Amino acid sequence: MNRKEAEFPDFEINARVRQVLARRWVVQQELEIGTTDGVVVLKGRLAREPGGPAAADCPEARETFLRRLRSELKGISGVVDVVMELHDAERTDAA
Amino acid sequence: MREETSRTKEARGETKSSAQTGGSVGLLLDATREAERVLEQEARTHPSYADVRHRLGLLRLLVGDPAAAEREFEEALGINPGYRAAYYGLRLARLVQGLPVEPVSQSDAQGPAEQEEVAWRAVDEAYQCLAKGKDAAAALKTIGQPFEEQLFHHYAGFFAVRAGDLRGAQHHFETAASACPITRSAFERLGILPWDESQRDALSGRLSCVLWSPLAEDLYTYLGRIYARNGLRDEATDCFERAFLVLPREAQHAMRLAEIATAFAEETEAIRQLTRAIQIDPTSVPARIAVGFEYASQGFLDEARTQFQVAAKLAPGYADVRYNLGLLYVGDAQTEEALAEFRRALSLNPSYLPARHSMAHLLCRMGKYEDGLREYARILKQGFRSGDMLVQMGKAALALGHNEEALHHLERAIFLNPEFAPSYYYIGQAYQRKGLKNKARSAWRTYLEKANEWEPLGPTPRIDMSDEAA
Known part of the structure; x- marks a missing residue:
């Protein structure tokens, strides 16, 4: 297709995506994380581990965070696009 | 109660020595407050989250407000009556207030949940024995594998101090510390070890800084992450060691440390801790998955493949493992194997979008355009x-x-x-x-x-x- 697949296997991209999410304190258990032909898909509830500044909870800060996250994920070698389908709906795994 | 007062003091930053309490007292105040802020907000936003209420209950216990804790646990049980951790939390909140509790109800927990419940029940019984002036250690002896020795000595030492048996406490703590460096480090941070007879009076207060319940493992992990996210490694490690004290699981401890290492971009340390977690517990699927991803992110795909293959054998029901194994096979041009793994992932979780997406793409690459389009159409139906x-x-x-x-x-x-x-x-x-x-x-x-x-x-x-x- 339009990228050097052998050089950037989807699995490796997927692992690097998880690494970025871990470094940004994103709770990965509430997300489906996948890569298909260099297109990264994040689907689910994007929550972050607690401990950030209180202001980070506001919608504007969340938008900024998402924009930066997208940009950082796009910076991973082999990533063609990042598709985020995120919601803040009720979790399905809540005890 | 003495134990609540000491915890409250630590939370309020009233204790004198941070070395005694393990970390910066002022910062502990922040973590507890931050946890309280976030959990209360989440409880307001998502009133149906029983686990948030449960964690709030533990937090109330930690800061010495068992009456408030009782209310939180009741809320959690109101949302989910079968929530066993909240059930034991409620019992603990009542026990530390000196209130009566019913005999423990039957549980249908199985596997790891059943193992955890054995520990909860044993400590619950030990608290009951303490309240009745009976030998708490006898109740703790009912603890079976995999916690047996270490957990027994941690709690037997604590209950011995509570019962005024300092010699017995010394025996238990030193035995536990000699068996495990994490325990030794945790007790040294708390100021319990090295044992100092002249500090006898302070011992009870130092021990009471910990919420002595296996349930508190979750809370200490949560607090540790707050510290870690703020770059406070030492305080995070202190919390994780407390998590280990209340429920000594070495593999989980190593995974918590690996989590911090990953967050701080310390690749070698992350691999080291995850490898250690696997050495301690070769059946730990989360550790296999984590080390697999860590290897892959560092470009070691063969090692990653091995870990995922083992994880898939250990837990055939993990859709995520199946999906990622499928991606590995795609990279190896083993298309039929990859398809089989994607199908397995989807049979476990039919709405698993990345698996269907990758499968549809692979089908088209194999020239099976109609099949691929059918899968894509399903994804569109999911609204993606x-x-x-x-x-x-x-x-x-x-x-x-x-x-x-x-x-x-x-x-x-x-x-x-x-x-x-x-x-x-x-x-x-x-x-x-x-x-x-x-x-x-x-x-x-x-x-x-x-x-x-x-x-x-x-x-x-x-x-x-x-x-x-x-």
Whole structure:
């Protein structure tokens, strides 16, 4: 297709995506994380581990965070696009 | 109660020595407050989250407010009456207030949950014995594998101090510390070890800084992450060691440390801790998955593959493991194996979007366009849209000779992501097949304009300018 697949296997991209999410304190258990032909898909509830500044909870800060996250994920070698389908709906795994 | 008072003091920053309490007292106040703020907000936003209420209950216990804790646990049980951790939390809140509790109800927990409940029940009984002036250690002896020795000594030491048996406490703590360096480190941070007879009076207070319940493992992990996220490694480690004291699981402890190492971009340390977690517990699927991803992110795909293959054998029911194993097989050009893994992932979780997405793409690559389109259509039904996916659908439709369908998908792809060059390349092909030369030419021109950063998709479209001139 339009990228050097052998050089950037989807699995490796997927692992690097998880690494970025871990470094940004994103709770990965509430997300489906996948890569298909260099297109990264994040689907689910994007929550972050607690401990950030209180202001980070506001919608504007969340938008900024998402924009930066997208940009950082796009910076991973082999990533063609990042598709985020995120919601803040009720979790399905809540005890 | 003495134990609540000491915890409250630590939370309020009233204790004198941070060395005694393990970390900066002022910062502990912040973590507890931060946890309280976040959990209360989450409880307001999502009133149906029983686990949030449960964690709030533990937090109330930690700061010495068992009456408030009782209310939180009751809330949690009101949401989910079968929530065993909250059930034991409620019992603990009542026990530390000196209130009566019913005999423990029957549980239908199995596997790891059952093992955890054995520990909860044993400590619950030990608290009951303490309240009745009986030997708490006898109740703790009911603890079975996998916690047996270490957990017994941690709690037997604590209950011995509570019962005034300092010699017994010393025996238990030193035995536990000699068996495990994490325990030794935790007790040294707390100021319990090295044992100092002249500090006898302070011992009870120092021990009471810990919420002595296996349930508190979750809370200490939560607090540790707050510290870690704020760059406070030492305080995070202190919390994780307390998590280990209340429920000594070495593999989990190593995974918590690996989590911090990953967050701080310490690749070698992350691998070291995860490898240790696997050495301690070779059946730990989360550790296998984590180390697999860590290896992969560092480019060691063979090691990653091995870990995922083992994880898949240990836990055939993990859709995520199946999906990632499928991706590994795609990378190895083992398409049939990859398809089988994607199908397994989807049989475990039919709405698992990345697995269906990768499967649809692989089917098209294998030339099974109709099957691929069928899978893509299912993804669309799930409400998912992406420009890239629509381009793939367009390509598949073109391959099948379904020109109108291809146009439909490709037009939507351009609408969704006008900057995605391949959409223009393929829509140009669709226009050409319809005999729409000008539209095809315009699409390809756009493709060439936008495709600078892309590798060629195929032969560069030849734009015949003579038509345009005419």
